[in-house]
Amino acid sequence: DGGITQSPKYLFRKEGQNVTLSCEQNLNHDAMYWYRQDPGQGLRLIYYSQIVNDFQKGDIAEGYSVSREKKESFPLTVTSAQKNPTAFYLCASSPLGLAGGRAYEQYFGPGTRLTVT
Amino acid sequence: GEDVEQSLFLSVREGDSSVINCTYTDSSSTYLYWYKQEPGAGLQLLTYIFSNMDMKQDQRLTVLLNKKDKHLSLRIADTQTGDSAIYFCAEDNNAGNMLTFGGGTRLMVKP
Numbered sequence: 001d002g003g004i005t006q007s008p009k010y011l012f013r014k015e016g017q018n019v020t021l022s023c024e025q026n027l028n029h030d031a032m033y034w035y036r037q038d039p040g041q042g043l044r045l046i047y048y049s050q051i052v053n054d055f056q057k058g059d060i061a062e063g064y065s066v067s068r069e070k071k072e073s074f075p076l077t078v079t080s081a082q083k084n085p086t087a088f089y090l091c092a093s094s095p096l097g098l099a100g101g102r103a104y105e106q107y108f109g110p111g112t113r114l115t116v117t
Numbered sequence: 118g119e120d121v122e123q124s125l126f127l128s129v130r131e132g133d134s135s136v137i138n139c140t141y142t143d144s145s146s147t148y149l150y151w152y153k154q155e156p157g158a159g160l161q162l163l164t165y166i167f168s169n170m171d172m173k174q175d176q177r178l179t180v181l182l183n184k185k186d187k188h189l190s191l192r193i194a195d196t197q198t199g200d201s202a203i204y205f206c207a208e209d210n211n212a213g214n215m216l217t218f219g220g221g222t223r224l225m226v227k228p
Contacts, residue, residue: 042218048215104215
């Protein structure tokens with residue numbers, strides 16, 4: 001089955017520790033995205049990547065880092081510099097990278113709920 | 118800048134129609150989208166509409182677009198309890214490679 005996987009579903013960390021969230025896709029999509037969702041709020045873009053070895057900051061990149069060494073994988077590290085890291089993190093991918101001209105469909109993973117105490 | 122707004126909450130009775138509304142600001146969007154999020158899950162693309170269209174129907178879903186007023190709506194006919202979820206509208210940017218999401222409307226369907 002093709003799709004996007006995020007692991008783990010729930011993650012608990014102590015304050016001051018870095019933590020890495022996994023996102024893998026086997027859809028052969030060029031573009032991948034990380035969003036943060038807080039209770040009762042919409043999605044805010046953290047980072048995105050349209051091609052391997054390249055990524056761009058989104059609206060709330062401070063305190064986060066990413067890498068895109070493989071097309072299938074886009075891990076997100078929540079660093080100790082992120083002031084309020086507890087949230088639901090969603091990864092998405094899209095067949096559109098630098099090309100355009102069609103409806104832009106993002107496919108989402110099931111999410112990782114991170115709790116930092 | 119881009120801004121997408123939705124009302125926070127909608128409650129309907131099972132069997133009634135639901136209408137979820139959205140306003141957006143970026144007139145250069147090529148497509149507008151509706152996503153559904155069930156509790157504790159990711160977002161699922163429901164439907165989308167090309168910006169030059171006024172209406173799109175897909176089974177129980179009807180999307181209406183008023184481009185002049187930058188108003189998008191999603192109508193769900195014969196709403197079922199399984200339709201209870203958060204619904205997000207989204208617009209793409211003029212390059213067609215980014216989405217801006219609204220804050221989501223929580224739909225509650227009462228039996």
